[in-house]
Amino acid sequence: MYNENKLSLNFDTKTLKHFKLVSLLFGALLAFAGISGIIVPQLMAVVVNIFFGWLLIFGAGLGLYLVFLTGGRSFITWLKPILLLITGIVFLLMPDVGIATLTLLIAFYLLLDAYGNFGVAFEFSAHKIRGWILLNGIISLLLALIILFAWTTQSATILGIFVGISLLFDGVVIFMIGLLAHK
Numbered sequence: 001m002y003n004e005n006k007l008s009l010n011f012d013t014k015t016l017k018h019f020k021l022v023s024l025l026f027g028a029l030l031a032f033a034g035i036s037g038i039i040v041p042q043l044m045a046v047v048v049n050i051f052f053g054w055l056l057i058f059g060a061g062l063g064l065y066l067v068f069l070t071g072g073r074s075f076i077t078w079l080k081p082i083l084l085l086i087t088g089i090v091f092l093l094m095p096d097v098g099i100a101t102l103t104l105l106i107a108f109y110l111l112l113d114a115y116g117n118f119g120v121a122f123e124f125s126a127h128k129i130r131g132w133i134l135l136n137g138i139i140s141l142l143l144a145l146i147i148l149f150a151w152t153t154q155s156a157t158i159l160g161i162f163v164g165i166s167l168l169f170d171g172v173v174i175f176m177i178g179l180l181a182h183k
Contacts, residue, residue, distance in 0.1 A: 020181040027175025034168025041160025048163050049091055049098040056088030096155075103147060103155040106162060110144035113137070 037044030063081030072078055091098030117137030124130045147158055 016181060020178050023174050023178025023181060027171045027173070027178055030167050030171030030174060032171070034164045034166070034171055037160050037164025037167060039164075041158075041164060042156040044160035044164050045099045045102075045156035046095055048102065048159060049095045052102060053088045053091030053098060056084050056091060058088075060085035060088060099159055100152065100155040103151060103159045106159065107144045107147035107151065110140045110147070114141035114144060 060081045063084060064078070067077050067081060070077075091101075114137045117133050117140060121130050121133040121137060124133060150158065
């Protein structure tokens with residue numbers, strides 16, 4: 001029978017010890033990276049920008065290789081990998097542009113999240129959870145507006161803090177899973 005309050009994993013003792021060690025180490029490293037990002041958000045923003053720049057370049061290389069393998073003869077088949085390559089290069093050579101772009105994408109995501117929450121709250125109009133859904137939507141909307149009003153001047157700070165907070169909470173959760181692994 002399924003018990004939603006207890007997670008049942010059937011691992012041997014050796015695997016469980018390894019999982020616990022890796023979870024504790026990885027969780028602590030993520031939490032440290034998150035705290036570092038909150039303390040020095042501009043540095044975190046540069047690191048995130050470099051990561052995305054290289055990710056785009058890698059994706060472009062893979063795309064160009066696949067288009068070459070499939071014998072792409074029209075310009076349109078080459079367009080996406082070329083645009084990915086150009087974007088990745090721009091992110092690396094002009095980090096301010098990349099950081100501003102990533103921050104604007106976070107604002108766009110938060111606006112979509114707010115819109116979705118308001119729509120779901122409308123659907124749950126008769127339920128008690130509606131207030132929490134509305135609150136989530138309002139918070140997402142406020143965060144998006146803060147980003148949009150401070151976008152051009154504070155992009156690095158906003159991006160670094162948001163990524164830092166995310167890494168911190170991810171690290172804490174993974175660390176807690178490691179602590180609970182032996183039970």
